[in-house]
Amino acid sequence: MEILTLDQIKAVLPSVDLLPEIEQGFVAYSQGRSVVPPVGELILREPPGDVHIKYGYIGGDDYYVIKIASGFYGNAALGLSSGNGMMLMFSQKTGEPVAILLDEAYLTDIRTAVAGAIAAKYLAPSDVIRIGIMGTGTQARLQLEYLQPIVECRKVMVWGRDADKCAAYAKDANAIGFDVTMTLDASELARSCNLIVTTTPAESPLLTDVNDLMPGTHITAIGSDTHSKQEVHAEILRRADLVVADSIPQCLERGEIHQAMKVGAMDEGSLIELGSIIAGTAEGRTDDVQLTIADLTGVAVQDIQISKAVYEAAMNRGQFAHPG
Numbered sequence: 001m002e003i004l005t006l007d008q009i010k011a012v013l014p015s016v017d018l019l020p021e022i023e024q025g026f027v028a029y030s031q032g033r034s035v036v037p038p039v040g041e042l043i044l045r046e047p048p049g050d051v052h053i054k055y056g057y058i059g060g061d062d063y064y065v066i067k068i069a070s071g072f073y074g075n076a077a078l079g080l081s082s083g084n085g086m087m088l089m090f091s092q093k094t095g096e097p098v099a100i101l102l103d104e105a106y107l108t109d110i111r112t113a114v115a116g117a118i119a120a121k122y123l124a125p126s127d128v129i130r131i132g133i134m135g136t137g138t139q140a141r142l143q144l145e146y147l148q149p150i151v152e153c154r155k156v157m158v159w160g161r162d163a164d165k166c167a168a169y170a171k172d173a174n175a176i177g178f179d180v181t182m183t184l185d186a187s188e189l190a191r192s193c194n195l196i197v198t199t200t201p202a203e204s205p206l207l208t209d210v211n212d213l214m215p216g217t218h219i220t221a222i223g224s225d226t227h228s229k230q231e232v233h234a235e236i237l238r239r240a241d242l243v244v245a246d247s248i249p250q251c252l253e254r255g256e257i258h259q260a261m262k263v264g265a266m267d268e269g270s271l272i273e274l275g276s277i278i279a280g281t282a283e284g285r286t287d288d289v290q291l292t293i294a295d296l297t298g299v300a301v302q303d304i305q306i307s308k309a310v311y312e313a314a315m316n317r318g319q320f321a322h323p324g
Contacts, residue, residue: 030275
């Protein structure tokens with residue numbers, strides 16, 4: 001069994017083209033070529049945190065993968081990252097352990113950012129006038145970084161509850177080529193941006209009024225990945241022209257779609273999966289005045305694809321902590 005450390009993972013990642021790998025995972029999922037059981041979940045209250053266990057395999061692959069990822073949101077006060085975890089790879093033929101990727105939830109962050117870029121690739125309006133980022137943490141930064149090769153727009157508005165964190169975010173994003181303004185008013189962001197990415201652990205909506213949104217806006221909702229989280233008001237999903245799920249069964253149980261279904265704002269029959277749009281078996285955005293929403297709760301096929309790609313790239317470079 002091989003062990004890959006976080007430093008080794010970061011060293012090998014630039015050599016991997018992740019976007020097509022994750023796209024292929026979504027397609028395999030929507031075509032029924034994967035086995036992905038329901039998410040295992042632990043919700044902790046004191047201190048607040050959540051632990052997700054996602055696992056599965058794609059038919060014909062060499063491996064199955066079990067991913068453990070946690071988020072403890074008080075860690076910043078302790079000088080610690082909020083995220084941690086690892087990915088475990090096993091032989092699909094024998095069940096033998098193949099590798100442990102000690103990624104400390106880094107690969108979860110990256111595959112989530114890649115999924116956001118994929119959603120924008122297929123659903124954003126053709127003319128993005130300003131990108132809106134809701135949140136100032138790790139995922140807010142990565143979403144913008146991975147949007148860079150997908151969307152030509154370099155104008156950004158960042159929203160957060162803390163002015164100092166917004167200012168720090170703006171400074172860092174300006175340094176990589178974006179023109180960033182900041183706001184503490186979520187409705188101002190809604191009125192100013194037609195590609196919006198929400199990246200917070202909010203449990204009550206941040207985007208509250210569909211009338212604030214510009215015609216043709218696309219929203220990628222990232223942060224709402226449990227039964228209780230919600231960043232987008234259910235009425236916005238009701239009024240959307242297209243609501244896209246990364247996994248329909250999973251989104252019925254967690255995330256923005258789950259919240260909208262609870263109050264009768266939409267029905268399951270109107271949902272489309274991202275993998276079906278990528279494969280061309282379902283229609284995505286058809287014009288630049290549609291309101292579209294992608295609810296990304298995180299699917300195990302993303303973990304399978306990124307762990308497989310990193311493991312195989314590391315094998316080619318001989319970058320393991322211990323020889324196999």
